[in-house]
Amino acid sequence: GDSVTQMEGPVTLSEEAFLTINCTYTATGYPSLFWYVQYPGEGLQLLLKATKADDKGSNKGFEATYRKETTSFHLEKGSVQVSDSAVYFCALSERGAQKLVFGQGTRLTINP
């Protein structure tokens, strides 16, 4: 079945550092791809999405580009802030199934 693999965490960075969280997927079709963020004690918040190859999703300074050739959807941010500390999940939506398949999550801690 479809699957998502994220880079192992936890990731610890200093404020204003550059962030990359790697995400690759395996899918039989052409899924939509998502990044969600989870703050302590909360549910998941949609961060950004891309629905087809070469689409770039962006929000709050975060970006990710749908790369079909490398089956990847890496999350990047040029300058992280302490408030970005959270767990980040990469996910794909199985076509026609209204079902999200998630990666294992990457815990990000930003130190001032």
Place this chain on the structure above:
Amino acid sequence: KAGVTQTPRYLIKTRGQQVTLSCSPISGHRSVSWYQQTPGQGLQFLFEYFSETQRNKGNFPGRFSGRQFSNSRSEMNVSTLELGDSALYLCASSLTGEETQYFGPGTRLLVL
């Protein structure tokens, strides 16, 4: 517009009991999905309902069941609780034909 709401936010039960969790989707959203989040297994899809019909089901035992009402509100039930059912249960809703899912804050269930 109000987001997805889930009640209760916290529950403590003992083994063998049963539990019912409730989810109210965003107004106008007719698809409701349920996910289980645990430290060991991550985020796993339970089932999805649309127009009071279960359209998809994940790989969970029959103790896990759900339903949806005509106003799109959904409930999930877990019978004969086991210690391993301790988890954060997340509900998500989406517009008809849209793959983007919006999550509620979750219900944290502890089974003793």
